[in-house]
Amino acid sequence: MAYSEKVIEHYENPRNVGTLDKNDEHVGTGLVGAPACGDVMRLQIKVSDAGVIEDAKFKTFGCGSAIASSSLATEWLKGKTIDEAEQIKNSMIAEELHLPPVKIHCSVLAEDAIKSAIADFRSKQAAKKALAGQ
Amino acid sequence: MIDPFQTLGVEARFDLDPDELARRHRDLSRALHPDRYAGAPAAERRLSLSRAIEVNDAFRVLKDPIRRAEALLRRAGVPVGETAEPKPSPDLLMEMMERREELGDARRRKDLVAVRALTEAIRVREREVLASMGRQFAVSDPDSTKLAVVLPELGELRYLRRFLDEASAIEEELTT
Numbered sequence A: 001m002a003y004s005e006k007v008i009e010h011y012e013n014p015r016n017v018g019t020l021d022k023n024d025e026h027v028g029t030g031l032v033g034a035p036a037c038g039d040v041m042r043l044q045i046k047v048s049d050a051g052v053i054e055d056a057k058f059k060t061f062g063c064g065s066a067i068a069s070s071s072l073a074t075e076w077l078k079g080k081t082i083d084e085a086e087q088i089k090n091s092m093i094a095e096e097l098h099l100p101p102v103k104i105h106c107s108v109l110a111e112d113a114i115k116s117a118i119a120d121f122r123s124k125q126a127a128k129k130a131l132a133g134q
Numbered sequence B: 001m002i003d004p005f006q007t008l009g010v011e012a013r014f015d016l017d018p019d020e021l022a023r024r025h026r027d028l029s030r031a032l033h034p035d036r037y038a039g040a041p042a043a044e045r046r047l048s049l050s051r052a053i054e055v056n057d058a059f060r061v062l063k064d065p066i067r068r069a070e071a072l073l074r075r076a077g078v079p080v081g082e083t084a085e086p087k088p089s090p091d092l093l094m095e096m097m098e099r100r101e102e103l104g105d106a107r108r109r110k111d112l113v114a115v116r117a118l119t120e121a122i123r124v125r126e127r128e129v130l131a132s133m134g135r136q137f138a139v140s141d142p143d144s145t146k147l148a149v150v151l152p153e154l155g156e157l158r159y160l161r162r163f164l165d166e167a168s169a170i171e172e173e174l175t176t
Helices: A005-012 A064-077 A090-097 A101-133 B004-008 B018-031 B042-063 B065-075 B090-108 B112-139 B145-175
Strands: A027-034 A039-047 A053-061
Touching: A005 A064, A005 A090, A027 A101, A027 B090, A039 A064, A039 A101, A039 B090, A053 A064, A053 B090, A064 A090, A064 A101, A090 A101, B004 B018, B004 B042, B004 B065, B018 B042, B042 B065, B065 B112, B065 B145, B090 B112, B090 B145, B112 B145
Parallel strands: none
Antiparallel strands: A027 A039, A039 A053
């Protein structure tokens, strides 16, 4: 199957590959996978006290489209507020990368990873508040 | 989709005897060999050829435990594939992420010993998962959607296979 130029570009030069400290209270980690293809994707965000995503990193073991989807997601996340980040939809990723129908699930995985990273960050913040309120 | 068990004329079960499977494939391939149809009418030649292709496809499916499991599930009416299967457990994802990163580190260090040790550990896991799936398929009604209980292990098997494919590519790269 032919990959689009944008997928190849992200695959060959993935942005923001790496790890953030998952124990940092400012960091939210999302870990998701697609059982039908054995892909695993980790996406992390670092959020400032003002609620802005200062940094985003990913690591994906999977096909070119899965790598490109998560790479693009980290690019889009940087500089956004948490609320803005939540508005990122898989269809936007699929459109930007010209993903064919059989690869749409890769963009779904990236959206899941974003949501899961945000949920992790929020649960850390809630736990911190609960602790402070004691 | 054609039922590969029916095509090869073997019982629809997960624990297939690999020798019997190979024997059925060989016998059918011989019977359908183009040489036998050299003097036959064109329609019959075409039919035997397309049957031979079906037989080869079915053999490839049934030889592979992942595709064999998928074929059993489809027969029983359990949807398989993207979006139809349950999400992998967080523990499995965490573990596979860690193992794949260790494999990547071993590759960078050109540490063949580490690559082989990681491979062996995953092979052991693969055998355990296969054995457990065999037990689950054996006790379940083969035509019931209750077979869906094997889906998490099928997912795990695909993760292990991915790891092993990657590991064998790295091993080849490091030994040549």
